[in-house]
Amino acid sequence: SGEAIDIATTYDYVIVGGGTTGLVVANRLSEDPEKTVLVIENGILNNGTLSSIPGNSGGLNTAAMYDIYSAPVPNLGNQSFLVTVGNVVGGGSYVNGMQFDRGADADYDAWAELGNKGWGWQDLKPYFMKSNHFDPPSKETTKEFGITYDRTAYGSGPLKVSIPDYQFPDMKTMFHSWDKVDIPHSKEGFVQPVGVYWSPNSIDKATATRSTSRSAYYDPIVSRKNLKLLSNTHVDEILFEQNRVGALTAVGVKFTPNGGKKQTQAFASKEVILAAGGVFTPHLLMYSGIGPKDVLKAAGVSVKKDVPAVGSNFQDHIANYMNFDIQGLSSESMPALNTNATFNQTSYEEYIKYKTGPYSVGKANGLVFIALQHFDAGFKKTVSKIRSQVASKFLPERYAQNKKLLAGFNKQRDILAKQFSGDNAAVGEIVIQPWGFSGIANNKPLSRGTITLNNTHPEAYPIVQWNTFQNPVDADVMVALTKFNRKHWASSGLAQYKPVETSPGPQYQTDVEIIQGSIESGSLQPSFAHPSGGCSMMPEKYGGCVSDQLLVYGLKQLSVVDASIIPMIPATHLQATMYAIAEKAADIIKKRA
Numbered sequence: 188s189g190e191a192i193d194i195a196t197t198y199d200y201v202i203v204g205g206g207t208t209g210l211v212v213a214n215r216l217s218e219d220p221e222k223t224v225l226v227i228e229n230g231i232l233n234n235g236t237l238s239s240i241p242g243n244s245g246g247l248n249t250a251a252m253y254d255i256y257s258a259p260v261p262n263l264g265n266q267s268f269l270v271t272v273g274n275v276v277g278g279g280s281y282v283n284g285m286q287f288d289r290g291a292d293a294d295y296d297a298w299a300e301l302g303n304k305g306w307g308w309q310d311l312k313p314y315f316m317k318s319n320h321f322d323p324p325s326k327e328t329t330k331e332f333g334i335t336y337d338r339t340a341y342g343s344g345p346l347k348v349s350i351p352d353y354q355f356p357d358m359k360t361m362f363h364s365w366d367k368v369d370i371p372h373s374k375e376g377f378v379q380p381v382g383v384y385w386s387p388n389s390i391d392k393a394t395a396t397r398s399t400s401r402s403a404y405y406d407p408i409v410s411r412k413n414l415k416l417l418s419n420t421h422v423d424e425i426l427f428e429q430n431r432v433g434a435l436t437a438v439g440v441k442f443t444p445n446g447g448k449k450q451t452q453a454f455a456s457k458e459v460i461l462a463a464g465g466v467f468t469p470h471l472l473m474y475s476g477i478g479p480k481d482v483l484k485a486a487g488v489s490v491k492k493d494v495p496a497v498g499s500n501f502q503d504h505i506a507n508y509m510n511f512d513i514q515g516l517s518s519e520s521m522p523a524l525n526t527n528a529t530f531n532q533t534s535y536e537e538y539i540k541y542k543t544g545p546y547s548v549g550k551a552n553g554l555v556f557i558a559l560q561h562f563d564a565g566f567k568k569t570v571s572k573i574r575s576q577v578a579s580k581f582l583p584e585r586y587a588q589n590k591k592l593l594a595g596f597n598k599q600r601d602i603l604a605k606q607f608s609g610d611n612a613a614v615g616e617i618v619i620q621p622w623g624f625s626g627i628a629n630n631k632p633l634s635r636g637t638i639t640l641n642n643t644h645p646e647a648y649p650i651v652q653w654n655t656f657q658n659p660v661d662a663d664v665m666v667a668l669t670k671f672n673r674k675h676w677a678s679s680g681l682a683q684y685k686p687v688e689t690s691p692g693p694q695y696q697t698d699v700e701i702i703q704g705s706i707e708s709g710s711l712q713p714s715f716a717h718p719s720g721g722c723s724m725m726p727e728k729y730g731g732c733v734s735d736q737l738l739v740y741g742l743k744q745l746s747v748v749d750a751s752i753i754p755m756i757p758a759t760h761l762q763a764t765m766y767a768i769a770e771k772a773a774d775i776i777k778k779r780a
């Protein structure tokens with residue numbers, strides 16, 4: 188792959204992006220040998236072990252990611268942040284933290300409530316099951332660590348997920364430090380995702396390696412004659428044909444193999460399918476002339492269709508990477524892999540020989556997803572604050588000028604206010620790891636970001652603006668969650684570790700100090716690597732970008748299947764949801780053919 192195609196070629200489907208969703212859709216559409224499918228992916232087929240060995244997942248594999256940085260975020264001290272996106276065959280699934288979980292039923296029901304028929308939890312559940320397969324840990328590990336799970340919550344799909352047999356000894360204390368905390372305790376996160384529970388990783392138990400959209404959906408079918416993957420190749424533009432009355436049909440793409448080779452074209456007789464992800468799908472649409480006309484004009488891109496929804500409603504989870512100095516960790520620990528060369532060496536040999544030990548586990552297998560009332564006694568005040576706000580005051584300027592965008596946000600706000608006042612949807616997240624690192628996240632932001640074009644180089648990386656904390660409620664929630672997590676680290680369940688907060692730091696006590704200190708110490712991050720929403724699935728009256736059939740409004744034969752379509756970000760790491768969305772998308776696309 189990656190070789191130049193000199194002659195224009197026609198396929199039934201051209202898929203832009205061979206990442207998480209792109210490869211799922213490619214697999215399903217090419218099940219019919221009569222249908223031809225071309226996938227074009229900017230990244231390479233990477234066979235390195237940095238990502239495939241689970242124990243390496245603590246850090247970022249930046250070589251397999253884009254080097255794109257955000258616009259300065261006004262409420263985060265005008266800092267720019269890395270926008271984490273995979274640039275590799277497999278996309279995010281190849282570089283992610285391998286957490287595998289889902290949002291609450293209410294998180295998906297919200298999508299249906301926004302007017303998307305067929306996108307509630309009961310509609311999506313079969314597609315979660317269609318995509319995954321779960322392997323439990325050994326009986327001994329299950330017993331020793333008090334792990335609970337329910338196999339029937341998973342299916343028999345291509346993506347292999349598991350809780351590894353090996354667990355760091357401290358995971359037992361760290362996980363069970365939650366036993367007496369007054370929050371729901373869930374036997375299985377895929378059945379009841381609100382509460383504290385054991386959670387799998389996208390690790391194939393049979394090989395003890397990372398399971399990705401490539402390993403699960405592409406490698407096994409690489410020999411299909413009707414499927415072609417062009418890797419290391421950039422899609423530059425979507426090609427449209429205009430009929431006499433001006434209607435636009437997507438007919439193909441322009442692309443260039445990386446390395447200064449010649450630009451060429453490929454044509455799609457049925458559909459061009461965008462799977463370039465939450466950051467680059469909005470970019471490609473705008474660069475191709477589909478987007479808010481003022482954004483396009485400012486960058487000198489000629490407007491083919493004015494679609495204000497492109498690059499609007501952009502969302503992510505907000506993270507606070509808290510850290511505690513702790514004492515008395517077992518000699519077998521994640522930090523010991525970095526500090527003890529002998530332990531590292533024997534662990535690595537154990538992994539290579541027996542596929543077990545510290546290198547066979549990912550970041551961790553414990554998650555806490557909690558409703559606002561579980562961590563904020565003043566939650567009712569927060570709900571009234573949300574309800575009494577003049578929404579447009581806390582949104583990007585474009586919302587004040589666009590009634591549909593504002594109507595869409597107001598509908599989302601109603602749903603969020605309902606979630607914030609109840610206990611059936613999570614607002615906050617705490618990741619349980621067997622050491623002093625304690626990442627927490629506000630999973631239900633009210634602030635909305637934008638993706639726009641670089642005015643001098645519209646073909647270059649887009650301008651990603653998260654707008655973190657534009658709505659002050661988002662900071663209130665983060666403060667409450669930070670205090671709650673502090674309290675947990677000071678509780679008897681963790682007393683044996685004598686934890687001392689190092690990040691953001693105990694010197695920050697008032698609400699204002701907690702936010703300022705978290706920004707200054709660098710613990711606060713605008714993204715949990717879940718950029719989404721920039722081409723949202725919503726009715727047109729709500730300023731949507733694609734319909735519940737995933738077609739871009741006002742255009743023919745152009746669909747979107749990636750994280751851009753998420754209208755409201757669910758409280759979960761996104762990948763399991765992306766696999767389900769892609770499975771459903773493939774069915775929708777097959778049906779209309």
Ligand SMILES: Cc1cc2nc3c(=O)[nH]c(=O)nc-3n(C[C@H](O)[C@H](O)[C@H](O)COP(=O)(O)OP(=O)(O)OC[C@H]3O[C@@H](n4cnc5c(N)ncnc54)[C@H](O)[C@@H]3O)c2cc1C
Pocket residue numbers: 203204205206207208209227228229230247271272273274275276277278279280282283284285286287288420421422423462463464465467468471715716717748749750751759760761762763765
């Ligand atoms: C560092 C990191 C950690 C994460 N951790 C977790 C986790 O622990 N658990 C979890 O559930 N989720 C996690 N996620 C999120 C999850 O992986 C993503 O939400 C998911 O992969 C998104 O799928 P997608 O198909 O929308 O986009 P992607 O998987 O990003 O696929 C988009 C693909 O399109 C390609 N592309 C873009 N533009 C072009 C172009 N113009 N031409 C050709 N190709 C193009 C990209 O190279 C990419 O491969 C993480 C993500 C990252 C980046």
